[in-house]
Amino acid sequence: MRYLTCIILAFFLCFPPLKAQAVNPVIYADVPDMSMIRVGDTYYMSSTTMHLSPGLPIMKSQDLINWEIVGYAYDRLAENDAINLIDGQSAYGRGSWASCLKYHEGTYYASTFSSTTGKTHVYSTEDIEKGPWRARSFTPAYHDHTMFFDDDGRVYMIYGVGDLKIVEMKEDLSGVKPGSEERVLIENASAPAGDNIMLRAEGSQLFKVNGQYYLFNICWPREGMRTVIIHRSDKLTGPWEGKVGLQDLGVAQGGLIQTPDERWYAYLFRDNGGVGRVPYLVPVRWEDGWPVLGVDNKVPEMLDLPPQKGLMPGIVASDNFNRKKESSDLPLVWQWNHNPVPDYWSVRARKGFLRLTTERLDTSFVSTRNTLTQRTIGPVCTGTTKIDVSHMRNGDFAGLSLLQKNYGLVGVKVISGKKYLVMVSTENGKAVERVRIPLAQNTVQLRINCDFRDQADTATFYYKVKGKSWRPIGTSMPMPYTLPHFMGYRFGLFNYATKESGGYVDFDYFKISDG
Template sequence: MKHTRYRLGLAAVTAVLVTGAGGLVSASASAAAGCSVTYTVTSQWSGGFGADVTVKNLGDPVDGWRLTWSFVAGQTVSQIWNGAVTQSGAQVTVADAGYNAGIPTGGSAAFGFNGTWTTTNPVPTSFALNGVTCTGSVTPTTGGPAPTTTAPPTTPAPTTPPPTTPPPTTGPWPPSSTFTNPVLWQDFADIDIIRVGDAYYYSASTMHYSPGAPILRSYDLVNWEFVGHSVPNLDFESNNYNLTGGRAYVKGIWASAFNYRPSNKTFYWIGCTEFNRTYVYTATSVEGPWQKRSRINNCYYDAGLLVDDNDTMYVAYGSTNISVAQLSADGLSQVRAQQVWTSPSNIGYIEGARFYKRNGYYYIWLTKPANGQYVLRSRSPFGPYETKEVLLNLPGPIQGEPGSVPHQGGIVQTQNGDWYYMAFIDAYPGGRIPTLAPITWNADWPVLQTVNGRWGASYPYPNVPRPPRQVKPMIGADTFTGPTLGPQWEWNHNPDNTRWSANNGLRLQTATVTNDLYQARNTLTHRIQGPSSTATIELDHSAMANGDRAGLALLRDSSAWIGLRRDNGTTRVVMTNGLTMNSSWQTTGTGAEQASAAVSGSRIWLRVNADVRPGAGRQARFSYSTDGTNFVGLGPAFTLNHAWQFFMAYRFAMFNYATQALGGAVTVRKFDLTTP
């Protein structure tokens, strides 16, 4: 628990258009030298369509690219990801997004977009890369999903291409020949992953955010959705988790264990807090309700939970000195515990245990943060164990970040008997993001499958059954129809539930009198979608009181925000930076106003765009609008802190606090997370 680059799909795809007879044909434009382009209509509905484009460089390496083509039937590009688009009439130009500017000889770059059409939607047949025409014949083939007959949900385009949409429930399966890493560009660290029937579940750490221990679900290991949380409230016997009398930054939920027990059809979550106690939560459905069932007065640090063939439950845990505990029949207390292995000096510090059984062997999966992975094997849960290296200093799928070695996480077996390893890579300021690779077995030892000596940017798509439905997008709009919040939301520490409500908007009453955002209760956070994304809120501020501060922040140990200040009956929109904490997570700076503007009326739109590609110097920009359409930049760009010590990544955060007296309120009418 002590402790990723973007992926480009290299698989060839075909362009698809709708024929008059309702069938599908494809078109591929290529050139003998220079470049080839493949263009896929991934979905189509009345008046709109989605498309993926892959350009392959057949000439000299390029550092910065521009792809041009013409639409012949009046189509327009309305939204794009992994590129920047300009369109003048029929002529379309898509430039690189910065992080994907380099294309080596034989390499590819990919982007996707949503567009509009009127009478027909023919596929472009001519493209040019940096002025070099990609020409060639059009070869009709069959491919791609059938067009839809109704418009898709009104959410923004998905953001981690390819694949750029949830897997289809009709048409070819799998939806593509490969998947690309990272499979999900959001901060979900300390992974535990299991399969129950045809569904895969993913648990992660959240530290001081509440509810904690989020659960994701997938049907193909590639496309994921929010489901719920194992810990509904940070009920850990300390008011620090309520931001009353203290604070619990970087405490709370670290790497924890998550598993399913078939005998009683129950999910278990087990986690140690503050190095001295372990809590057990259970539920019969991942959606909940989850209940705290017991406290064990032993720290199962970085725990992995195994339900053995005979229904006995074991926990592997520890750092450097690894122990195994046997739990009681109900899984709520400890029967015995024994140290089973000590890391030798040539390996050093080790943690992050996961516990498995296969072919009569017990396996403890361990990480050397943040650059190695090892596995222990024994015929008994209590050892003796032998050791094997899984990976060490293996380059990850994100080029240019040599420190981003995939590590920790867990392994899972598919319905068809294949095995996969879901690790995470350090990708600050965007956090620790998941990346997937297949595992094979040799003499009952797991062997990671690599590509050209590194964790692959793409692998063959998992051979799993077709999903029963599409998963819900990980981004999009929320109008807070109430009365509860969706599982994508987490508060900074436990909220005061008497001072917020959701019903046709999120009403945030001031819950704290302070001048310190880090001390303010009821700050609601959402993960940032990488490699860059934009959060926009529509804020009704008619009920603000004098001294109140409300807005949208980029929240971490170095923070900034755009929002409203109401003082002496006057409301201004301001951009503030310089909010900081020290290494003990105590506030060292409450912020300094950098720019402001007078506002009138009762409604304002606030926007933050964040570039969370891994590395130093990434920036965020702030803007506002009085009509929801025309946005005005406010204040300087804010440089994000990319150090790992805070562990949690930057988040978008909505807040409202008082500096004089409680009583004021604001209502967030809409939150929208879009890319790029």
């Protein structure tokens, strides 16, 4: 026995167990346009969710790898027809775009801009996890801007496309400083990537390291890929020197973050098909005053950081809709498609259920209000719900969805007073009913499986009635990423009316799994 123990000990001394590592992408879900800070030992990150409410999500991590949503900078971006889905208008692909997150003298700032409002929006708080957030806005909407607090106490925004501009701001970021005028900071900032550019430099993020200024941008050469551009200068006013920072896998747009033990990483993202734009981390070393991104100029698959624990429940989560009196109505993983109508949804009307009540007539799923959504996640995931359709009215359609321009639906439709199980997908921009099955009961379970492996981007749909096993319904559906929505596919719970309003559906639960 002693001999065997010695052999085992010798084996482990010669071949120590491999250290668990994180893998790229860091978050296999739609978390684009990241802006990141570290305060003490805690990292915070903001992202883009455009036409969803609440918006401008704030996420938290202790290790750069495992993240959880801790809040939103705003509940409702604005009140207008587009963001409220009124009179045929919508904010799909717009809403609020690339945010910027900063911490300065005890205050957190999160900013964004919006073509839906035509404004730049700035939110601030002393408690990033609990709020409340103060809201300020002004015109114009500064495209892909970065806030920057310089050492002399002055505050700036850098923004624009191609020719990058700078303007000095009021100290509280409530608007442009009186007497300050915008000026070009860097002409043709795409130049380091060549002359044949499809997407000119944008996505500005500015950092100051050891007294030097570093401006990160993205551009896209024709017949090339999304590319990181870095400019540096001894002075904010210039002159600026630029170079290509990274050109691999299309991983680009973001900035720099330093760990407490003084390691550097670049946080970036990649267009990854139907699941959306997914975050990557890339190691950074410093050489001749420049940040050098990647390992041999490549994005590594493995990272010398703690391994992922999974995206549940920090980024997505199941929900049984059973609320205690003191608890919030919805966990932070949920977002509404556009601004919700509070009087027509409830998790209190029936204990343990989400109730969606129709409040008007709609012509399509994408014009419907009060669709409750969560991200899909890769490489594979499943969303499941159970609905009680006892109180649907003629012309109603309710169930489980995949939200994007080319959407997919599985649910119950009432036609001439009779209930049917229906699967719908879109083809050439038009919704097509693929199958219709008579339904003789008032409860049904619905499921959608998503496969994003190797960008397969395929969804399959299922249903289950009492006493039966799961059965497929309709056809498999491709999930292409489209610019009109500019967002990865999201699961959604929906109910809308086409004939008469006032019907309602009770959702018993929503379950999400990574299998």
